[in-house]
Amino acid sequence: AMANRRCDVMQRMGSVIGIRPEKIATYKELHAAAWPGVLDRLSKSNIRNFSIYLKQPENLLFSYFEYHGTDFAADSAAIAADPVTRDWWTHTDPCQEPLETRKEGEWWASMEEVFHHD
Numbered sequence: 571a572m573a574n575r576r577c578d579v580m581q582r583m584g585s586v587i588g589i590r591p592e593k594i595a596t597y598k599e600l601h602a603a604a605w606p607g608v609l610d611r612l613s614k615s616n617i618r619n620f621s622i623y624l625k626q627p628e629n630l631l632f633s634y635f636e637y638h639g640t641d642f643a644a645d646s647a648a649i650a651a652d653p654v655t656r657d658w659w660t661h662t663d664p665c666q667e668p669l670e671t672r673k674e675g676e677w678w679a680s681m682e683e684v685f686h687h688d
Contacts, residue, residue, distance in 0.1 A: 580618075580636050580637065580638050581636070581637045581642075582634070582635075582636055582637075582683060582686060583633075583634070583635055583636070583637055583680070584632065584633065584634050584680075584681040584683065585632075585633045585676075585678035585679055585680050585681055586630055586631065586632050586633070586669065586678065586679050586681060587630070587631050587633075587666050587667065587668055587669065587677065587678045587679065588629055588630060588631070588666065588667030588668065588669060589624065589629050589630065589631050589665055589666055589667060590629070590664075590665055590666070590667055591629050593664065593665035593666075594624065594626075594629070594665075596661075596665055597631075597662065597665040597666075598624075600658075600661055600662060600665075601622065605654060605658055607652075607654035607655070607658075608652075608654055608655050608658045611648070611649055611652045611654065611655050612635075612649065614648070615639065615645035615646070615648050615649050616637055616638045616639030616645050617635050617636070617637060617638075617645070618635065618636045618637075618638055619634075619635060619636045620633070620634070620635040620636075621633070621634045621635070622634075629667075631666070633678055663677075
């Protein structure tokens with residue numbers, strides 16, 4: 571459905587994943603100095619206004635971003651194929667604990683938007 575959206579339509583996307591308590595400091599350090607190549611790939615894949623929030627003591631990460639492209643599957647595939655991003659994930663993935671209830675093929679579990687106000 572998203573591939574049919576026009577260029578001027580932005581989609582808000584939220585997702586959630588667990589974080590290992592002993593890796594929280596490491597995760598924060600990584601994101602305090604996020605790699606320029608990773609950020610550049612996100613921008614090239616039409617991702618804007620990207621934020622990650624931490625909730626303790628439940629140890630959950632909430633991700634929010636706005637997608638400004640027309641083919642999310644292709645843009646996501648370009649991120650997943652990027653060598654710098656793949657290297658970045660070797661540092662971030664061990665910090666994370668995906669939810670058992672996530673959909674097949676997901677790492678971060680996608681969430682339904684139930685309310686928005688500009």
